[in-house]
Amino acid sequence: DIQMTQSPSSLSASLGDRVTITCQASQDINNYLNWYQHKPGKAPKLLIYDASNLETGVPSRFSGSGSGTDFTFTISSLQPEDIATYFCQQYDSLPPMYTFGQGTTVEIK
Amino acid sequence: QVRLVQSGAEVRKPGSSVKVSCKASGGAFTNYAINWVRQAPGQGLEWMGGTIPVFTARNYAQKFQGRVTITTDESTTTVYMELSSLTSEDTAVYYCASTKFSGYRGGLDRWGQGTLVTVSS
Numbered sequence: 001d002i003q004m005t006q007s008p009s010s011l012s013a014s015l016g017d018r019v020t021i022t023c024q025a026s027q028d029i030n031n032y033l034n035w036y037q038h039k040p041g042k043a044p045k046l047l048i049y050d051a052s053n054l055e056t057g058v059p060s061r062f063s064g065s066g067s068g069t070d071f072t073f074t075i076s077s078l079q080p081e082d083i084a085t086y087f088c089q090q091y092d093s094l095p096p097m098y099t100f101g102q103g104t105t106v107e108i109k
Numbered sequence: 110q111v112r113l114v115q116s117g118a119e120v121r122k123p124g125s126s127v128k129v130s131c132k133a134s135g136g137a138f139t140n141y142a143i144n145w146v147r148q149a150p151g152q153g154l155e156w157m158g159g160t161i162p163v164f165t166a167r168n169y170a171q172k173f174q175g176r177v178t179i180t181t182d183e184s185t186t187t188v189y190m191e192l193s194s195l196t197s198e199d200t201a202v203y204y205c206a207s208t209k210f211s212g213y214r215g216g217l218d219r220w221g222q223g224t225l226v227t228v229s230s
Contacts, residue, residue: 001171034216036154043204043220044146044154050215087154089216096168096213098144098156 002026006088006101012109019075021104023088028068032091035064035073038103039084047086048073075106083108111136113143113205115221121228126193129224131205133186138162142213145179145190149201157203159213162188168213195228202226 003026013019023033031051036044046055048064051071061076075082088101116130131143144159158169162181169177178191192199202223209215 032214036217038148038154043206043223044217045220046209046216046218048216049209049218055209055216055218089154089156091213091216093213096142096159097170098146098159098213100146100154100156103153 001097002029002090002092002099004088004090004099004101006104008104009102010105010107012107013078014109015078015080017078019078019082019106021073021086021088023066023071023073023090023101025069025071025090029090029092031067032093033064033066033071034089034091035062036087036089037082037084038087044087078106078108080108082106111207111219113207113219113221115203115205115224118225119227121195121226123196123228123230125195126191127195127199127226128189128191129203129205129226131188131190131221133188133207136186138181138183138186140164140211142208143181143188144206144208144213144217145177145203146206146217147201147203149198152201157190157192160188161212162186192226195226197228200226200228 005024033051035048038044142159145157160167205221206217207219209218
């Protein structure tokens, strides 16, 4: 099975800061990598699909990049409403399955 | 716009089973996958398995093989997830979620509201 290593597990940043989270796959996954935001008591929300595509309605301060085994998720200017846990998730096709990263909790410094 | 609406909270004893439903309201089943994802207290998200309702194939995470069963009722556009041999470690919020594109591609862009399953003696 493909393993996903997400880092850091938590971070503290100031409002307006640039925040970066990375996800590394144990083998080449092309661009089959998605990013989610999860707030307590709510369902996860898809932010980025296929590594770099911004989901409809998601603010442009969120972005994703990467291909193969190394991926990056960025918040260009941290806002108060961005306090949440962020997960990467890879998709494998044979057989179909998903694996989530361990999550990164983002807090305000 | 299809919405996913899940059944309510459940309490079960260790060793028993639970069956959670996920109704797709506002539209018919398509060839998009419906998946089950759970989050235990203090833990991350965990994919359990999925199905494409218009086909018969199911796919399960290795961890849950033999203990989870996903079924579909096309007449009511409802997908069910049954988990057996429950232990306290199965206490979690269970979500159903559908894919953005056909099959399993493009990420999970629609989610149910979540169902809390508590396993306690």
